[in-house]
Amino acid sequence: MHPIRAEKNIAPILCKVMGEAARKRGIASEDSILRAFEVAHVPTPIWFRGIERASYELDVYEGVDFVVDSDIGKLYLQVKSSNLMANEFRRKQECRKYNQYIAIVSLEGCRTDEERCLRVFHVVGKKRLKLLNHRGQVQFAKATP
DSSP, X not given: OOHHHHHHHHHHHHHXXXXXXXXXXXXXXXXXXXXXXXXXXXXXXXXXXXXXXXXXXIIIIIOOOEEEEETTEEEEEEEESSHHHHHHHHHHHTTSTTGGGEEEEEOTTXXXXXXXXXXXXXXXXXXXXXXXXXXXXXXXHHHOO
């Protein structure tokens, strides 16, 4: 068999196997967030009211893994297992409807449930502040003659 032909036959199989591995890693990352919020003992920010898995539609069509209930409403969270994957998601996400509301958290380097919770609070908290600042600027702009 010719080596080039063999590579062409292997490529689709390799892509399928790698895609399945990435999907399993993604599910494991999402599950680790749920577990962390169930068992970790960390102080929660005053703005945080809860977290739950996103609906199937939000997950598939908008790239949202979790919905965070906060004092300013719903904020969305995408969980990635590495910084590389988080950056790739950011690049692809620019044109989606909920882009400005999605916080992207990388779990790279997080070894404990407490670290996972704190990372989520930090990333979602930054997104919350950005939205609050944007709302303030919009209100100020409308009030100016």
